[in-house]
Amino acid sequence: MSTHRGWRVWAAAVILGLAPNVNAQGIALTGRVELLERKGVAKDVDESVIWLEGPGLGGGTARRAEISTEDKAFSPRITVVPVGSTIALPNHDPFDHNVFSSSGPRLFDLGLYGRNETRTVTFDKPGIAKLYCNVHARMSAIVVVHATQFAARADRAGRFSIDGVPPGKYTLHVWHERGGEREQPVTVPLAAELVVSLDTRSWKFTQHLDKNGKSYDARGRRY
Ligand SMILES: [Cu+2]
Numbered sequence: 379m380s381t382h383r384g385w386r387v388w389a390a391a392v393i394l395g396l397a398p399n400v401n402a403q404g405i406a407l408t409g410r411v412e413l414l415e416r417k418g419v420a421k422d423v424d425e426s427v428i429w430l431e432g433p434g435l436g437g438g439t440a441r442r443a444e445i446s447t448e449d450k451a452f453s454p455r456i457t458v459v460p461v462g463s464t465i466a467l468p469n470h471d472p473f474d475h476n477v478f479s480s481s482g483p484r485l486f487d488l489g490l491y492g493r494n495e496t497r498t499v500t501f502d503k504p505g506i507a508k509l510y511c512n513v514h515a516r517m518s519a520i521v522v523v524h525a526t527q528f529a530a531r532a533d534r535a536g537r538f539s540i541d542g543v544p545p546g547k548y549t550l551h552v553w554h555e556r557g558g559e560r561e562q563p564v565t566v567p568l569a570a571e572l573v574v575s576l577d578t579r580s581w582k583f584t585q586h587l588d589k590n591g592k593s594y595d596a597r598g599r600r601y
Pocket residue numbers: 450474475476511512513514517
C-alpha cells in the first residue's frame with residue numbers, strides 16, 4: 379500500500395469520527411453479555427459465544443481443535459470453530475467412551491473406543507452441536523460452528539471483542555447454554571454501548587437421551 383493511500387484511509391477515519399478504533403483491517407466490535415439470573419450472579423457468563431453473520435463477511439479459516447475425554451468429562455466443555463474445522467476427540471480414560479451427536483449441524487456416532495485412541499469429526503455446516511457419550515449420561519460438550527471469521531467468547535465480566543470487522547450492517551448472534559440464542563441487528567461501527575441480555579430464568583436441566591433415543595435410566599447403567 380502506498381503511503382498516500384494509507385494517509386487517505388486515516389483521514390477518512392478521522393472525518394467519520396472513528397479514529398480511536400478503526401484501522402485498515404476494520405473495527406473492533408466490543409460489547410457485553412449479561413445473564414439474567416433467578417438469583418445471584420452468573421459464574422459462567424464466560425461460556426457465552428458471540429458471532430456475526432451477514433453479507434460481505436468472508437468465511438473463517440478452518441482449524442483443528444481438540445476435545446479430550448478424561449475422568450468421564452469432556453475438556454474443554456465449549457469449543458468455538460469456523461465451518462470446515464476438524465475436532466479430534468482423544469480418550470484419556472482407562473475405559474471406553476462412545477461420543478455421538480444426534481441433533482444440530484453434524485450428526486455422528488463415533489462408536490466405542492478405548493484409552494489413547496482418537497476419533498475425529500469435521501463440521502461442514504454452521505450451528506450448535508451438542509456432543510454426548512452413549513456410555514456416560516452426564517458427559518456433554520458443545521461445539522459452536524460459525525460461518526464467518528468473526529466470533530468471540532465473553533470474558534468473566536461478560537465482555538467481548540470481535541476484531542477487524544468491516545463497517546456495515548450485520549446480524550449479531552449471542553448464545554449461552556442456559557440463556558439460549560439471541561439474534562439482533564447491529565451496525566458497525568456502533569453508535570452506542572452494546573449490552574445483550576440473555577434470560578436464563580426459565581432454564582431447567584433435562585437429561586438428554588442416548589444415541590438410540592432411549593433414556594439412560596431405562597438401561598440400568600450407572601453414570
Ligand atoms: Cu463416556
